[in-house]
Amino acid sequence: MTAMIEPIAAAGKTFTVVRRRSWLPWLLAALILVGGIRLVAAAISSRILDLKVVARYILSEEILTGAVNTLMLGTTALAIALVLGLLVALMRLSRNRLLAPIAGGYVYVFRGTPLLIQIVFWFNAFPTMFPDFSLPVPFTGQALVQGKMTDLITPYLAALIALSLAEAAYMAEIIRAGMLAVDHGQREAVKALGMTPLSILRRVVLPQACRIILPATGNQYILLLKSSSLASVIGYLELVRISTDIYSANFRVVELLAIAAFWYLVMTAFVTALQSLLERTFPQR
Known part of the structure; x- marks a missing residue:
């Protein structure tokens, strides 16, 4: 988890606000990517999806x-x-x-x-x-x-x-x-x-x-x-x-x-x- 620092000016003073970046979207993206890769790999290894037929048509x-x-x-x-x-x-x-x-x-x-x-x-x-x-x-x-x-x-x-x-x-x-x-x-x-x-x-x-x-x-x-x-x-x-x-x-x-x-x-x-x-x-x- 990383932090994003933003300076904010208010009432003539400058404050530093640290906003935490959420890791949840990155985790969901990684899970979807891994799941998609595994699904395609399983389809190819089980011969359900023949890449030669795909390339032909x-x-x-x-x-x-x-x-x-x-x-x-x-x-x-x-x-x-x-x-x-x-x-x-x-x-x-x-x-x-x-x-x-x-x-x-x-x-x-x-x-x-x-x-x-x-x-x-x-x-x-x-x-x-x-x-x-x-x-x-x-x-x-x-x-x-x-x-x-x-x-x-x-x-x-x-x-x-x-x-x-x-x-x-x-x-x-x-x-x-x-x-x-x-x-x-x-x-x-x-x-x-x-x-x-x-x-x-x-x-x-x-x-x-x-x-x-x-x-x-x-x-x-x-x-x-x-x-x-x-x-x-x-x-x-x-x-x-x-x-x-x-x-x-x-x-x-x-x-x-x-x-x-x-x-x-x-x-x-x-x-x-x-x-x-x-x-x-x-x-x-």
């Missing part, structure tokens, strides 16, 4: 394709959810008696139903309810595009719709909380200067709200990347689905799951670093 084309598909689905869904979430948040903050309840109902429905049900609905139930689709040309009675809904709703599109709509409900609440945290007096002050509501939102509210929104958005991005594994049930070839297909053929379950977990950790590290970088670009409150 960890950079294979199939696994890398699955990782890219996971990242593409999660990133695209987050981008759509940010736009939809901002619109829903503005609707919830609106004084309009029609828009606010509609936005509240949207958030309630998509946060209250399991994501897996939403994915299966868009892939299986929606094409059954609306078997045909067409894009008519105005005033001509002709269809520019028409066909079967089952041909239009691919596993990727169904997963993208479900993830985007569900994530937008969470992002709406995050954005709304960030906007409410900005002092209302600032809005009144710039409004008195003649700024339009859109300019107030863009130049005053959102830059300050982003300091609150960004950490939660980073967490949601990570959750979205992991939730994309649910798309495997409808046949989308993301990381978990490809890993499952491989170990169904070679029966190396532990190795393929470890590889999938590794790539999820890599994506999480990337998102965390990106979040830290973006947080530095916004002013402190």
Whole structure:
């Protein structure tokens, strides 16, 4: 146990305060590190984890394709959810008696139903309810595009719709909380200067709200990347689905799951670093 000495000035006098550093965090870190090393060593020595299989597949084309598909689905869904979430948040903050309840109902429905049900609905139930689709040309009675809904709703599109709509409900609440945290007096002050509501939102509210929104958005991005594994049930070839297909053929379950977990950790590290970088670009409150 070591001590940390800090000089403190009070009432014209300087006092030396000795703060004791706790050894408990270091002990816990050491125990976790030793336990993790022993767990990996036991798995390798017992031949549960074959490193040759891991080395063979960890950079294979199939696994890398699955990782890219996971990242593409999660990133695209987050981008759509940010736009939809901002619109829903503005609707919830609106004084309009029609828009606010509609936005509240949207958030309630998509946060209250399991994501897996939403994915299966868009892939299986929606094409059954609306078997045909067409894009008519105005005033001509002709269809520019028409066909079967089952041909239009691919596993990727169904997963993208479900993830985007569900994530937008969470992002709406995050954005709304960030906007409410900005002092209302600032809005009144710039409004008195003649700024339009859109300019107030863009130049005053959102830059300050982003300091609150960004950490939660980073967490949601990570959750979205992991939730994309649910798309495997409808046949989308993301990381978990490809890993499952491989170990169904070679029966190396532990190795393929470890590889999938590794790539999820890599994506999480990337998102965390990106979040830290973006947080530095916004002013402190």
